[in-house]
Amino acid sequence: MTRRDARLNRATWPRRRARRSKSSSGSLEEAPSGSRSRSRVFSFPSNRAPRRASRPSRTRSRLRFPPRSRKSPPRRASADHSVHGPPGGIRLRVPVQSTARIFILKETHMRTLLSIVLAGALAAGFTTLAHSADDTKPAAKQAEKGGKKQTAKVGEPAPNFTLKLEDGTEWSLSDAKGKVVVLQWINPECPVCVRVMKDGTVANAMKDAKAQFEDVVYVAINSSAARPSSFDATPAYLKEHKIDLPALFDRDGAVGEMYGARTTPHCFVIDQNGVLVYQGAIDDNERGEGKTNYVVNTLTQLKKGETVSPSETRPYGCSVKYKR
Numbered sequence: 636m637t638r639r640d641a642r643l644n645r646a647t648w649p650r651r652r653a654r655r656s657k658s659s660s661g662s663l664e665e666a667p668s669g670s671r672s673r674s675r676v677f678s679f680p681s682n683r684a685p686r687r688a689s690r691p692s693r694t695r696s697r698l699r700f701p702p703r704s705r706k707s708p709p710r711r712a713s714a715d716h717s718v719h720g721p722p723g724g725i726r727l728r729v730p731v732q733s734t735a736r737i738f739i740l741k742e743t744h745m746r747t748l749l750s751i752v753l754a755g756a757l758a759a760g761f762t763t764l765a766h767s768a769d770d771t772k773p774a775a776k777q778a779e780k781g782g783k784k785q786t787a788k789v790g791e792p793a794p795n796f797t798l799k800l801e802d803g804t805e806w807s808l809s810d811a812k813g814k815v816v817v818l819q820w821i822n823p824e825c826p827v828c829v830r831v832m833k834d835g836t837v838a839n840a841m842k843d844a845k846a847q848f849e850d851v852v853y854v855a856i857n858s859s860a861a862r863p864s865s866f867d868a869t870p871a872y873l874k875e876h877k878i879d880l881p882a883l884f885d886r887d888g889a890v891g892e893m894y895g896a897r898t899t900p901h902c903f904v905i906d907q908n909g910v911l912v913y914q915g916a917i918d919d920n921e922r923g924e925g926k927t928n929y930v931v932n933t934l935t936q937l938k939k940g941e942t943v944s945p946s947e948t949r950p951y952g953c954s955v956k957y958k959r
Contacts, residue, residue, distance in 0.1 A: 915948030
């Protein structure tokens with residue numbers, strides 16, 4: 636197309652448009668005399684707003700992604716707003732994890748959960764083994780009668796037990812049947828126990844006991860299984876303080892737990908009928924200034940046939956070091 640044809644085409648374009656719109660309700664008017672164009676201008680009636688020429692929308696160019704075609708299926712509404720954002724809100728840029736990373740994360744959680752389950756199973760197994768081991772321990776450990784664990788209570792028959800002496804021979808409570816028995820828990824490594832030995836508290840109690848009952852049985856018991864060295868030191872400890880007592884070794888702590896021995900010294904008195912009549916401290920002052928020796932007081936009341944009072948006191952001293 637030449638330049639002349641192009642000028643003619645531009646000059647005749649308004650006429651062609653006017654002919655096409657002649658059937659509408661508008662009218663044709665001549666261009667103003669001052670106008671440089673010789674073509675007619677199409678004017679709209681006053682009751683209608685002029686139509687604006689459509690311009691290409693610029694909003695689409697600002698979109699992040701091009702619009703989908705009509706043939707493509709509509710996008711499903713997603714309830715996950717972490718990536719697409721809430722409706723009408725701001726689109727968030729969140730990196731999407733790959734399938735491999737998600738799989739590794741799930742695998743790590745599964746391994747952790749599996750390790751926890753295995754640890755719990757092992758703990759349950761060890762607990763079961765411990766209970767089964769307890770069931771195989773000797774009768775002194777179980778101290779059961781009629782399927783129930785025996786415990787020493789004041790006013791009830793004292794539970795029988797069997798322990799070994801220093802030379803390995805066994806001694807049972809039933810061997811002293813019909814006699815008054817005094818049980819005193821000791822520990823050579825306890826300073827309070829050493830004090831009652833050194834100041835003559837135990838020696839005086841033994842002397843008065845012999846004065847009340849000639850056949851009284853006074854026994855020392857060591858249940859400090861957590862301190863094995865105390866068992867070896869017991870014979871020399873008694874000999875050093877000139878205490879002539881048979882020493883029984885409760886190496887598993889079963890007898891001490893059965894009688895509820897809590898401290899050293901902790902004393903128990905059993906009458907001729909095998910009934911526990913007193914349990915508690917050896918005297919009324921743990922500092923060595925006591926006026927009343929509870930063991931001697933109990934034996935005196937038994938000799939007179941009176942009711943023992945007090946029958947229970949709070950023991951003092953070092954705690955019994957049971958095996959844990």
